[in-house]
Amino acid sequence: MLGEYRISGRRAQEIAASVERGVGSGELAPGEVLPPMRELAVRLEVNPNTVAAAYRILRERGVIETAGRRGSRIRPRPASTARGSMRVEAPPGVRDLGDGSPDPALLPRLGEAFAAVAERYAREPGLYGEAPVDPEFAALARAAMDADGVPAGPVAAASGSLDAIERVFLAHLRPGDLVAVEDPGWGGLLDLVPALGMRPVSVALDDEGPLPDALEAALLAGARAVVVTDRAQNPTGAAVSEARAAELRAVLAGHREVLLIEDDHGHAIVDLPVYPLAGVTDRWAFVRSTAKAYGPDLRVAVLTGDAVTVDRVSGRQRLGPGWVSRLLQRTVVHLWRTGSVDPREVARSYAGRRDALVRALGERGVGAYGRSGMNVWVPVSDETGAVAGLLQAGWAVAPGARFRIDAPQAIRITVSPLADADIGPLADAVARAAGPARPLSYG
Numbered sequence: 001m002l003g004e005y006r007i008s009g010r011r012a013q014e015i016a017a018s019v020e021r022g023v024g025s026g027e028l029a030p031g032e033v034l035p036p037m038r039e040l041a042v043r044l045e046v047n048p049n050t051v052a053a054a055y056r057i058l059r060e061r062g063v064i065e066t067a068g069r070r071g072s073r074i075r076p077r078p079a080s081t082a083r084g085s086m087r088v089e090a091p092p093g094v095r096d097l098g099d100g101s102p103d104p105a106l107l108p109r110l111g112e113a114f115a116a117v118a119e120r121y122a123r124e125p126g127l128y129g130e131a132p133v134d135p136e137f138a139a140l141a142r143a144a145m146d147a148d149g150v151p152a153g154p155v156a157a158a159s160g161s162l163d164a165i166e167r168v169f170l171a172h173l174r175p176g177d178l179v180a181v182e183d184p185g186w187g188g189l190l191d192l193v194p195a196l197g198m199r200p201v202s203v204a205l206d207d208e209g210p211l212p213d214a215l216e217a218a219l220l221a222g223a224r225a226v227v228v229t230d231r232a233q234n235p236t237g238a239a240v241s242e243a244r245a246a247e248l249r250a251v252l253a254g255h256r257e258v259l260l261i262e263d264d265h266g267h268a269i270v271d272l273p274v275y276p277l278a279g280v281t282d283r284w285a286f287v288r289s290t291a292k293a294y295g296p297d298l299r300v301a302v303l304t305g306d307a308v309t310v311d312r313v314s315g316r317q318r319l320g321p322g323w324v325s326r327l328l329q330r331t332v333v334h335l336w337r338t339g340s341v342d343p344r345e346v347a348r349s350y351a352g353r354r355d356a357l358v359r360a361l362g363e364r365g366v367g368a369y370g371r372s373g374m375n376v377w378v379p380v381s382d383e384t385g386a387v388a389g390l391l392q393a394g395w396a397v398a399p400g401a402r403f404r405i406d407a408p409q410a411i412r413i414t415v416s417p418l419a420d421a422d423i424g425p426l427a428d429a430v431a432r433a434a435g436p437a438r439p440l441s442y443g
Helices: 012-025 037-044 048-060 111-123 135-147 161-172 187-195 212-220 242-253 307-319 326-337 343-363 383-392 420-433
Strands: 064-066 072-074 155-158 178-182 199-203 223-229 259-263 283-289 301-305 375-379 410-414
Touching (some): 048 072, 161 187, 161 283, 161 301, 212 242, 343 375
Antiparallel strands (some): 155 301, 375 410
16 A cells, blocks of 8 residues: 555645645556555544545545545546547558548638638727627527527537537536446547546447437436537437437436536538437536538637536636637638538538448448448457558558447548548458458447
8 A cells, every 4th residue: 555655744735735746756556545544644643534635635636536445546547648649640652531530622711711800800909808709609609509499598619629528527527427428439528538537437329329228327327417419429420310319308307417518519511400408407518619610720619508507617718718719709700601611512522422431331241330420430340450451451540449438349430531432442441351240239
């Protein structure tokens, strides 16, 4: 227990800081058991309540975890290597189908929008003290969500979906809380949850979204929050159907205290309608990013939710970055107002490539998913072997390990770089690399 490291301090904050120094220096390793509170109190000649307070501070900061009679131990550190780094670098001559980026040809040109915003800025420079959300940005975003049946709520802006989700987490959750996440699911989210000291609980899904029984099981296991992708789920392409939405709302209605976060990942790139779950629970947030339709580097996402959640998010944001650049917000407004993106045409383009690949794989005896969005999910018997085989054949794909907790092995193929002539050769290569056919199943 603790080896040679000596915890020191007389006050709770000092004792907690001593433990954190040991963790930071590596002298206290993940999994190492801390002394029982009374034992440490005797050693430090302090009241046991002081040690209890120190341990509580450490738990809240995500430094330690307590497992009943087994005592308190140092938590595993958040992975220093993100899931996103589990990518296959495409050497010269190899086509990269693994990075998940949109097709640049489908993104709008930004020169006109930037010029218009710069001209306005010359007349009305953005200064301190202005509203953090541009009024026109908020009005257009809210009108679009109203049209899609998203419950009424104030609007905030964030620097992308993951930034919005993190801010909502921090508004309501604490280290150690359980978060229900889709499995397979977005690698960034699967990294974020443990990085905040929280614990993911996997929820299996199919083409129509999270399975109601799996969500119920996660909530009964103690999940205090759930994240659901409405459309173009990454990596499977799942989209919540009207019937599934009704089932999920029924489950959530029995857990009104749970924080619900919806990520409308497919907004403006899919032609399937959205069926929001928001409003069933007391605390909720609905997020839409501009990344996939307008460009990942814009770093603007829309967030709405119940008044308490949005107020907490906005208040904390004011104490940090303050606001998302109003120049970027107004650029997005210009893109929205000028119809710079035709969502139906974008959806048709991605669907044509995605459906052609799924169909070609099926003809070769390989089952694949891809109901919406820009990705195709292919279950395989040997993930590492499939990735290596495809790399040798000239195709770099994403290993499923970036997106899985308990789900079976698979690979993710992003269709945005594909042309019609690529479909057949790629399907041939996948069929050779995928190994024996396996039942078509996410979980």
